[in-house]
Amino acid sequence: MADQQKLFETLLAGLLEWVWGKGKPDIQRQIQQATPDTLAPIIGHITYALVQQGAEQAEAAGHDLDTDMLMGVATEIIESLEKMAAAMNLQFDAQAVALQALTQALNDYAESLPEGSDAQQEAKDALAQFSQQDMDGAAGTLNQIGSRNGVDPFAQVKKAQGGQPPQEAAQAPQQQGLMGAAQ
Numbered sequence: 001m002a003d004q005q006k007l008f009e010t011l012l013a014g015l016l017e018w019v020w021g022k023g024k025p026d027i028q029r030q031i032q033q034a035t036p037d038t039l040a041p042i043i044g045h046i047t048y049a050l051v052q053q054g055a056e057q058a059e060a061a062g063h064d065l066d067t068d069m070l071m072g073v074a075t076e077i078i079e080s081l082e083k084m085a086a087a088m089n090l091q092f093d094a095q096a097v098a099l100q101a102l103t104q105a106l107n108d109y110a111e112s113l114p115e116g117s118d119a120q121q122e123a124k125d126a127l128a129q130f131s132q133q134d135m136d137g138a139a140g141t142l143n144q145i146g147s148r149n150g151v152d153p154f155a156q157v158k159k160a161q162g163g164q165p166p167q168e169a170a171q172a173p174q175q176q177g178l179m180g181a182a183q
């Protein structure tokens with residue numbers, strides 16, 4: 001369990017470093033172009049791309065990632081992207097955007113998998129679970145996923161201070177990849 005928590009923290013720190021570093025101008029451009037109807041899908045697409053890249057690097061380094069861990073990372077990335085959007089003075093319902101963005105990221109993931117694979121079925125099951133719940137139920141599910149990974153996916157809603165990455169991301173090495181590998 002300690003190894004999984006360390007892996008979670010390392011993966012998240014690397015992704016957040018990129019979001020608030022090299023990736024920030026492009027991400028801000030995409031967010032700035034969003035309308036109220038497209039903000040959640042844009043954040044979901046960005047989140048999927050980031051988590052997928054981080055997962056590929058982790059797997060290439062010999063780490064085994066489970067779905068709960070990836071969803072925990074995704075919720076943190078979504079929260080960070082919402083902070084960025086809030087710092088850009090965009091007005092939105094953070095909880096609704098978070099739920100829609102995670103649904104979009106899960107949908108992107110499901111579509112990327114081989115048709116009929118176990119992983120695709122698992123992703124479709126997660127999507128079905130979200131679509132069968134109302135907003136409060138889905139929020140509860142996100143909170144459960146986050147708490148299993150030691151994070152609060154709605155902390156940004158509770159403390160709407162935008163613009164700065166978490167401390168652990170700010171301390172990540174600048175010359176390394178998402179999983180800490182030298183580039």
